Amino acid sequence: MENNKYDIIIGLEIHIQTKTKSKMFCTCPTGYFQKEPNTHVCPVCLGLPGALPVPNKRAIELCILMGLATHCTISNEIYFDRKHYFYPDLPKGYQISQYKNPICSNGLVKLSNTTVEIERIHQEEDVAKSTHHTEAGTNKEYSLIDYNKSGVPLIEIVTKPCIRSSSQAKEYATRIRQIARYLNISDADMEKGQMRCEPNISIQEKGKWKQEGREVVPIGNYKLNAKIEIKNIGSITAVEKSINYEVDRLIEEIEAGNNIKQQTRGWNANKGITEFQRSKETSDDYRYMAEPDIPVIKISKEDTDRISKELIELPDKKLDRYINTYQLSEYDANVLSANKDVAVLFDKLVVDIENELKDLPTSAKLASNCITGTIFAWINEKGISISSANLDIADLVAWNLALNSKEITKSKAEKLLRESLDNKKDLSKLLDDFRKQSSESATNLTDIVKDVILKNEKAVNDFKNGNKASMGFLIGQVMQITQGSADPNETKSILIKELE
C-alpha cells in the first residue's frame, strides 16, 4: 500500500473490557455472555434516579496495569466525567468516562519496525446491548435492550495519529491484545466484543502536513483531507483489511478530484467493504461535566508500585531473550512467545533440560522443537489449548534427553510422545518400555548375526580376504531373518565386531 504521492495517517482507538467480577460502578456480576437477559442489573446500572456509583478498585488497578505495560505516565489523581448523549443503551443519559485527566497518558508500544505512541488510556463503563428490528405486521422499527452489559468496566486506549500502514495497525492491535492477555487484564476476544478496534484514517499529500502531538496540521496553504472513522471491526484481520479498503477508496476519491467528507463508516466483513454510516459535519456535543457523585481518587507511588508487581515479562522481552540468549530463529521465538501459556511451558522446559545438559542453546533448541513440533501438531488437531493438554514437565525433560543422547531416533521419539498424548499414557513409562525392548532386540540381533556367520562360511571368508561386497550379502541375510526390522547400521557394527 506504499504510495509515492500520499501519506497514510492512522490513529487507533481500542476499547477493552477488563476482567473483573463486578461492574465498574456497582456490584452486579460482569459475565453476561449467553446469560439470561436483564438478570445482572441493579438500580445503578439501570440508571434509576438517586442511585449512586461506587468505583471498582480492581478495575482501576487493571487500567493502571495496562498503562504501566505500555510505559504510560500514571496520574496521581483520578477524576471521572459525565459524557452525555441520549440512546436507549445508556439508561442514565450519560456515560461515566474521563475527559481532561485520563488515568494513563503518553505511553508507547514498540513494534518490529516502529514505535506507536499512546496518547491516553482512560477508564469508562460499557453500555447495554441493543439489537434493532422491524415489527412484522406493523412495520414499526424497534430496539431490544439487555442491560446485563451496562456498566461493565471498559478501558479506551487511544494512539496518536502515528500509524502509517494497515500492517502496522494490525501489528499494534495484535500487540495490545497480547499484552491484555499476558497480564490477565482481559481475554480480549474480539468475537465476543471484549476488544473493539476503531481506526481513523486520513490521506494527505506527502510533505504538505506534519504531526503535532495528537494533531495533524497542514503546512502552508494545504487543505487537509477529512478523517474517516471505521466501526464494526470484529477481528484483527479485519483491522488490516478495512484500512486497506478505505485507503484505496480515499485515494481514488482524491484522484478523481472529489471532496472527502468527515464520516463514520462500518466494516462489512461479508462483502469486504466499508459502508457509509453517518456524516460528522459537526463535532459531537457531549456536554462533558465533572462527575459530582464520585470523589477524586488519590493514587500514591505505593499504589502503582504494588500494581506493577503484576507486570510479568511481556512478549516483546521474551522474544528478544529467545533470539539473543537462546539463539532461536526469529520464527520459533515468535511462535513460542505469542501465547503466555506456551511461553511459560517453554521457559520451564528449557531450565530443566539445561540443568542436565549444561548447554543453553542446545536445551532451548530441544525444547523448541518438542513444543512447536509434535505438541503443536497434536493440540491443533484436537483444537485444544496447551494448558488443557496435561503435559508433565519431568516426562518431557526425560524425553528430550533421550532424543539428545541419540538413545532413540527422532521418528520413534515422536511416535512415543504422540502415543502418550493420544492415549493419556505415562511418557516415562513408554520410554522405559522402549529401552527394555531395544536392549532385548539388541541381544537377539547379536544371536542372529552369530548364526548368519556360522551358516555363510564362504561369504565370511570372502570378506576376510578383502571382498567388501560380501558385507552387503551378510547384512542382507540378517535383514531377511529379522524381516527388515533390524537397523542396518547396527547390524553392520555387530557383524564387524563378531568377524574380528
Place this chain on the structure above:
Amino acid sequence: MKIDINFLKHMAKLSRIKLSQKELEKFTPQMKTILESVDVLQEVDTAGIKPMKKRVSFSDLREDIATISLTQEEVLRNANHTEMNLVKIYGKIF
C-alpha cells in the same frame, strides 16, 4: 454563549425532545433567565481557592465482589414493552 432560539433548538435536539415553534419562543427567554442567574456565580472572585472536592485514597475504593441485585421481573417491571425478557423500545434510532 448566545442564548437564542437556535441554542434552544440545539439543546432540544441533543435531548431528543420535540419542541413546537410556540414552545421554543416561550422557553428561550426562560432558559436565558435561568442561565443568567447561574452566571452570577462567575462574578465571584475565586483566585487562590482550591476546588472543594472530596478526596479518597485508593484503598477506600470498593473491593471487586459481585452480588445479584434485582430480579428479572423487577428490572422489566417499569418497561412499557418487553419481548423475550428484553426491554422493547419503539422508534428509529439514528
